[in-house]
Amino acid sequence: MITIQNLTKRYGDVLAVDDISFTVSPGNVCGFLGPNGAGKSTTMRCLVGLAEPTSGTATVLDHRYHDLTSPAAQVGTMLDASALHPGRTGLEILTQGAIVLGLPRTRVREVLDLVGLTAKESKRRVAKYSLGMRQRLGIAHALLGSPSVLVLDEPANGLDPAGIRWMRGLLRDFVSRGGTVLLSSHLLHEVQQIADELVMIGQGRIVAHGTLAELLASGDDLEEMFITRTASTSREGALS
Numbered sequence: 001m002i003t004i005q006n007l008t009k010r011y012g013d014v015l016a017v018d019d020i021s022f023t024v025s026p027g028n029v030c031g032f033l034g035p036n037g038a039g040k041s042t043t044m045r046c047l048v049g050l051a052e053p054t055s056g057t058a059t060v061l062d063h064r065y066h067d068l069t070s071p072a073a074q075v076g077t078m079l080d081a082s083a084l085h086p087g088r089t090g091l092e093i094l095t096q097g098a099i100v101l102g103l104p105r106t107r108v109r110e111v112l113d114l115v116g117l118t119a120k121e122s123k124r125r126v127a128k129y130s131l132g133m134r135q136r137l138g139i140a141h142a143l144l145g146s147p148s149v150l151v152l153d154e155p156a157n158g159l160d161p162a163g164i165r166w167m168r169g170l171l172r173d174f175v176s177r178g179g180t181v182l183l184s185s186h187l188l189h190e191v192q193q194i195a196d197e198l199v200m201i202g203q204g205r206i207v208a209h210g211t212l213a214e215l216l217a218s219g220d221d222l223e224e225m226f227i228t229r230t231a232s233t234s235r236e237g238a239l240s
């Protein structure tokens, strides 16, 4: 369970997130959509304890991230696939992660299999990985501790259609076993293929929220909705 309650985050004069609330229940993939600078990453950073909310709360599994008993194992995160050290091999990165979490080395092989990276690929340096391979490695890293919640910032970035389909299968399997997923993107079509529900934000405020079925049932074209609502959002008066 992910609960964002009246979350506001300011950076000096910049109101990055402006009083947003939503929840994501187990069994659901929630697509978190918004144009560049809308506040998606900031919300996720507040959720996983990398940024302190100015007001409001962001909790996961009913706790603030830092109050979880084993946050790195309970919550899998991929906030920046480019943060993976380019000079290390995928295998080294995952092995180090497994050691930190006190997991057996066999878990590394398991997550590599889960994300479809071969043993040979895992021994290559990350600098030589394609963007799609980096995303897979980032997801493997997020899955290491067998978390029940995944927080993924732009995981579909750079994936080709087959990669999107693969991610959909992986995340569907994850939520079918009771997992909860929050994933951000500014690419509506990619998220539409993966998510059960959507939260759209523009300039830090929620402009649309609902299940994919609900949003589509309104008869609106989602892309049109996204562009119109995020373009017309202002800090003074957001659409709800």
Ligand SMILES: Nc1ncnc2c1ncn2[C@@H]1O[C@H](COP(=O)(O)OP(=O)(O)OP(=O)(O)O)[C@@H](O)[C@H]1O
Pocket: 011, 014, 015, 016, 034, 035, 036, 037, 038, 039, 040, 041, 042, 043, 186
């Ligand atoms: N550490 C920071 N210091 C100052 N301003 C910041 C900081 N982090 C984010 N911001 C600002 O907060 C706003 C929201 O940024 P954020 O990165 O959360 O957006 P985003 O929706 O993730 O965008 P993108 O799709 O481009 O990644 C932007 O105006 C950004 O410049």
